[in-house]
Amino acid sequence: MSFLSRILKKQYSGFDSKSKRSIAIIGLDGAGKTTIINRLLKSEFNLVRPTFGINIEIYKYGSLEFIVYDIGGQTPLRESLWNKFVASADGIVFVFDSADKKRFKLAVQEFYNTLTYNKKAPLLFLANKIDLKEAVDFNKIRSLFNFNKLIREQRKCEFTQCSALTGEQLFESWDWLTHQLLSKKEISSMNVKILGGYLYLSSGDMLEEFLCGTPKTQSKHFPLLKEGNYEIQRFIKQMKNYQKAETLLQTGNKQLIIVKEDELILGLIIQSDDPAARAIRILKNLHKKVAKKLANKEKINFQEFIQSDYPIDIYLEE
Ligand SMILES: Nc1nc2c(ncn2[C@@H]2O[C@H](COP(=O)(O)OP(=O)(O)OP(=O)(O)O)[C@@H](O)[C@H]2O)c(=O)[nH]1
Ligand SMILES: [Mg+2]
Structure with missing residues (x-):
């Protein structure tokens, strides 16, 4: 078996462990949510179709299980599904397409709208697609979303750029989120072997x-x-x-x-x-x-x- 095929076995084993956390991944349609999840959790590079509804992925981290809700970003789904999942999520990931200039304003609106449904959960903001030439500079995105204001709030936040295509910055920021969701006891040794x-x-x-x-x-x-x-x-x-x-x-x-x-x-x-x-x-x-x-x-x-x-x-x- 290759490295790639074996991961599925890992993904779906041990489903009944007790410690679970939930992560809601949101963002406009086409921002790259499903591609990011496939890269992170399944090591897959395959092209994906738009998500109609929700993809549910399970991933294990030590003795913990994370349930990841990848929710389609088309308008009807944004209106009916995002809020429910965001409200009950332990962690939130907002994926933003750094090259989709025409819809920047809409993305900001949806971002702030959704955050009102959950005021506590740690937030990971991913400005995706930085491999594209058209991707806008991160400083512009920072001010567009007014990150300085968010930092002053109670919530733990991490803002970063990434590319689902090259994997740049993806694994490190995901690790940040995972750690926010663990209790001190659960953070075992940080070394690797x-x-x-x-x-x-x-x-x-x-x-x-x-x-x-x-x-x-x-x-x-x-x-x-x-x-x-x-x-x-x-x-x-x-x-x-x-x-x-x-x-x-x-x-x-x-x-x-x-x-x-x-x-x-x-x-x-x-x-x-x-x-x-x-x-x-x-x-x-x-x-x-x-x-x-x-x-x-x-x-x-x-x-x-x-x-x-x-x-x-x-x-x-x-
Ligand atoms: N160049 C580039 N393309 C990307 C990147 N991430 C995703 N894409 C492409 O963007 C398109 C949309 O990606 P999806 O993962 O389907 O987006 P989504 O956010 O899940 O969209 P919905 O399911 O419709 O909400 C696909 O064609 C991806 O291949 C990236 O980092 N760089
Ligand atoms: Mg999708």
């Missing part, structure tokens, strides 16, 4: 791949490392026209995190319940270090960089 890693050039040439642990553990994870190579090659092709991109692929019990930053592609294999956002931050930091060494024509040992900079994130034994 790195099982292996990859360093590629965006041309597709591999610079390094490695597995952590004893020779026995390494041979156990070897098939996974090979499978990851295949996924990275696919990612490189898919994202060849973009400077930055991020993705997260899941197997039954492992995750593959891939980050593209300019000329470099960096990847990590981590455990399935590990916080992907930390892995992305680690890769972005390592990118800076590796890029500097490359520019200075110095020796690069990716595994050694990880071991010296992130010793507590290294996987030892199961």
Whole structure:
């Protein structure tokens, strides 16, 4: 089974766990809600159809389950469904199309209208489609939506740009929301357990791949490392026209995190319940270090960089 097919198994297992949170995803039709959810929760890049009604997705985070309500944004649905789901949601995500200039005003109106139905739930605002040339500058969006005013209110808010296409900023902001919905007790260790890693050039040439642990553990994870190579090659092709991109692929019990930053592609294999956002931050930091060494024509040992900079994130034994 590939990384992609195995995720469905993960999605729908353990449905009856007790701790549940609900997240309502709203935004005008065509803003990218379903595409974002598919990217985040199913690692799918497929084209989606407009949503008539609601898509319900379940995703697991440690021992918790999140029920994600992706609600179609066409007018009748906005009028009849949004308010109900927003009112009972533990978290709200508003997706905004940064390139749909003709409907900016309508989006602002709908945004503020919906927030009146739930004054407490943490809010994640995603200015989507920043990969498009027509996407408007984030500062303009900030003032259009008057974010400064919102920040002064009680509610916890996060405003960020993203692209469902490249995955940029998506996983980190989703992680922010997830954390807002957890109690202190539920936020377990924020470290990841790195099982292996990859360093590629965006041309597709591999610079390094490695597995952590004893020779026995390494041979156990070897098939996974090979499978990851295949996924990275696919990612490189898919994202060849973009400077930055991020993705997260899941197997039954492992995750593959891939980050593209300019000329470099960096990847990590981590455990399935590990916080992907930390892995992305680690890769972005390592990118800076590796890029500097490359520019200075110095020796690069990716595994050694990880071991010296992130010793507590290294996987030892199961
Ligand atoms: N270029 C680009 N296109 C995107 C992005 N996100 C979504 N799209 C495209 O925008 C269109 C609408 O996306 P959907 O995910 O169906 O939008 P939605 O918000 O679910 O729309 P409704 O279900 O009608 O409410 C699709 O053609 C997507 O492929 C993005 O980040 N960049
Ligand atoms: Mg949709």
